[in-house]
Amino acid sequence: MMGRVHSQHSGQHDNHCYIAVLGSTVQNTGLGNAILQIPEDIAEQVHADIYLENSNEKNLKFYTGRGLVVQEEVQVKHNGRAAMIYIMRKGYKK
Numbered sequence: 001m002m003g004r005v006h007s008q009h010s011g012q013h014d015n016h017c018y019i020a021v022l023g024s025t026v027q028n029t030g031l032g033n034a035i036l037q038i039p040e041d042i043a044e045q046v047h048a049d050i051y052l053e054n055s056n057e058k059n060l061k062f063y064t065g066r067g068l069v070v071q072e073e074v075q076v077k078h079n080g081r082a083a084m085i086y087i088m089r090k091g092y093k094k
Contacts, residue, residue, distance in 0.1 A: 052068070
């Protein structure tokens, strides 16, 4: 299912930067901003979009504050537990 979602929202054949893992246990120190700045700079230079799948609702404010937009919310189930995945994208294309 996530393969379909990734293909649908990442633009599988278009130019995009997929952020596979971004994590920190330290909050409110600027570390998340510093980590995200590198792929943002690259995406802007090559006119690509940034695409990520966020599974923590608490992080939505951080990502939307950086200009990412929720494209879709997908509920996934694993071992009888459900989780929401927020498909997010930020455009840098001309």
